[in-house]
Amino acid sequence: MVDTAEAEHDELSPARSAMIYLVLLVLTVATYSLSRLHLGTWTLVIAMLIAIVKASLVALFFMQLWYHRGSVRLAIAIAVLWLFLLMFFVVADVKTRYPLANPTANPMLVGPSGP
Amino acid sequence: MLPESHVQEHFANMEVQRQAARLGMWAFLGTEVLLFAGLFAAYAEYRSLFHETFVLSSRHLDAIMATVETAVLITGSFAVVMAHHYARSSRSGMTCLSLLVAVGTGLAFLALHGIEYVHHFEEGALPGKYYHFPEIQTAGASMFFSLYFLMTGLHSLHVIAGAGVLAWLAWRASSGEFSRGNYNAVEMGGLYWHLVDVIWIFLFPLLYLI
Numbered sequence: 001m002v003d004t005a006e007a008e009h010d011e012l013s014p015a016r017s018a019m020i021y022l023v024l025l026v027l028t029v030a031t032y033s034l035s036r037l038h039l040g041t042w043t044l045v046i047a048m049l050i051a052i053v054k055a056s057l058v059a060l061f062f063m064q065l066w067y068h069r070g071s072v073r074l075a076i077a078i079a080v081l082w083l084f085l086l087m088f089f090v091v092a093d094v095k096t097r098y099p100l101a102n103p104t105a106n107p108m109l110v111g112p113s114g115p
Numbered sequence: 116m117l118p119e120s121h122v123q124e125h126f127a128n129m130e131v132q133r134q135a136a137r138l139g140m141w142a143f144l145g146t147e148v149l150l151f152a153g154l155f156a157a158y159a160e161y162r163s164l165f166h167e168t169f170v171l172s173s174r175h176l177d178a179i180m181a182t183v184e185t186a187v188l189i190t191g192s193f194a195v196v197m198a199h200h201y202a203r204s205s206r207s208g209m210t211c212l213s214l215l216v217a218v219g220t221g222l223a224f225l226a227l228h229g230i231e232y233v234h235h236f237e238e239g240a241l242p243g244k245y246y247h248f249p250e251i252q253t254a255g256a257s258m259f260f261s262l263y264f265l266m267t268g269l270h271s272l273h274v275i276a277g278a279g280v281l282a283w284l285a286w287r288a289s290s291g292e293f294s295r296g297n298y299n300a301v302e303m304g305g306l307y308w309h310l311v312d313v314i315w316i317f318l319f320p321l322l323y324l325i
Contacts, residue, residue: 012199012200013200014197014200017193017196018193021189021190025186025189028185028319029182031324032178032324035320036178043324047320050320051317051319051320054316055316058192058312058313062195062196062305062309062312063305063309063310071134072137072141075138076141076145078145079141079144079145079146079149083149083152086149086152087152087155087156087159090156090159091156091159091160094159095163104164104165
């Protein structure tokens with residue numbers, strides 16, 4: 001049996017993990033501060049970009065995706081594909097709907113103070 | 116104890132066993148992502164339908180508290196990475212300690228979130244028909260708080276489950292079970308904890324910041 005524990009040791013070096021941890025904390029403070037600047041539509045874009053960077057750091061290094069091969073990567077790629085399909089068709093449905101088919105058009109659903 | 120003794124008889128060696136465990140864990144995490152994706156899709160739909168109300172309701176939430184909660188969860192993830200590192204280095208004491216720190220961050224997160232929930236209960240910012248918060252009375256406000264409680268509630272259930280798993284691993288680590296040749300359980304428990312962190316990384320800006 002090849003002992004891979006030795007070879008894998010470098011993947012979890014405490015120094016690098018600590019660095020990624022610090023970057024994640026800085027990004028957390030940054031995303032909060034930027035959200036207070038009222039940048040209009042950019043608020044959403046910036047917040048989501050930072051979230052994607054943070055999630056990628058966690059997945060790639062804390063979850064070691066960077067070092068995984070073959071079937072594990074395939075499983076993740078497929079999960080992301082399903083996620084994309086679900087989000088895409090839900091948003092496409094809402095954005096292309098006949099307006100009166102939306103709940104906002106129904107006073108029973110939104111109450112007397114509707115839009 | 117030889118590392119081989121932890122290999123189940125149907126696996127050729129520990130590396131094959133570990134790869135199988137990883138694949139199974141990631142397939143499970145994929146289903147978890149899709150479970151939350153349904154809620155994220157609902158959020159996207161209702162946010163586009165009730166945009167103004169969602170922005171207003173979002174501003175009402177305690178963003179500073181949520182920032183602290185995010186930092187707490189990230190600290191937990193870092194503690195789990197260290198536990199994984201120490202398990203691989205056969206340092207049981209430090210593995211146990213790191214796992215306990217992670218459990219502590221989970222409990223701290225739940226306590227902070229509990230404070231938020233109590234606040235919302237007091238002011239009447241509740242889901243569906245129980246909504247009676249006077250400050251935001253526009254259409255869609257009860258929908259925002261329904262989604263808020265569903266998403267953070269489901270996430271908190273995952274934090275509870277994850278903290279339970281980590282506490283169990285800490286118990287096993289305290290008896291010196293994990294070592295250089297046997298750390299799969301710590302790695303898999305860690306993966307689950309990181310996923311809980313990743314989901315929060317998206318919930319945090321969507322609910323509190325935008």
